[in-house]
Amino acid sequence: MSSKRSTQDSGREVSAGGVVVHDGKVLVIVPTRRAADGSHVLGLPKGHLDEGETVVQAATREVREETGVEAEPLSELGELRYWYARDRRRVAKSVFFFLFRYVSGDPADHDDEVLEARWMGFAEAQKALSYPGERDMVARALVICEQDR
Secondary structure, three states, rough: OOOOOOOEEEEEEEEEEEEEEEEEEEEEEEEOOOOOOOOOOOOOOOOOOOOOOOHHHHHHHHHHOOOOOOEEEEEEEEEEEEEEEOOOEEEEEEEEEEEEEEEEHHHHOOOOEEEEEEEEEHHHHHHOOOOOHHHHHHHHHHHHHHHOO
C-alpha cells in the first residue's frame, strides 16, 4: 500500500479518503459544504493531508473525523484527478482512496464538517454518490470484497 506521498505532488493539491465497508455496506457522508449549485452532496469521507502525514494516515484520520468510526486500511483503491475553481483560479487536485474495514464506532459521532454519516448498500451507493469518481471507488471496493469472500 503506497503511503509516502506528501501534501504536494507535482504542484497538485493532495487529499486522501476511504471507502469503509461493513456487512455489505459502505459508509457515506453528507458534508456541510454544498456543491457549486447549492445542493447537498453525498460523498465519501476525505480531506487534506496535515503536515507530515502520508496519504494513508490522512485517509485514516479523515475517516475517523468525518464518520465517527475507527477503520483499518486494507488496500489502495486508486487516485482521482480533477480540476476545480477557487478564487477564479484553476486548481489541480488528486485524491487517493483506500479500502477500509470497519473496526468500531458510531457514525453519529462524526465531526461538525458533516451533516450526516450513514451506512448504505454497495449498489445504492454506486447510484447515489454525487461524483462519478467516488462511485467508481465504491465499485472497485466491491470487486475486492467479492474476491475476498
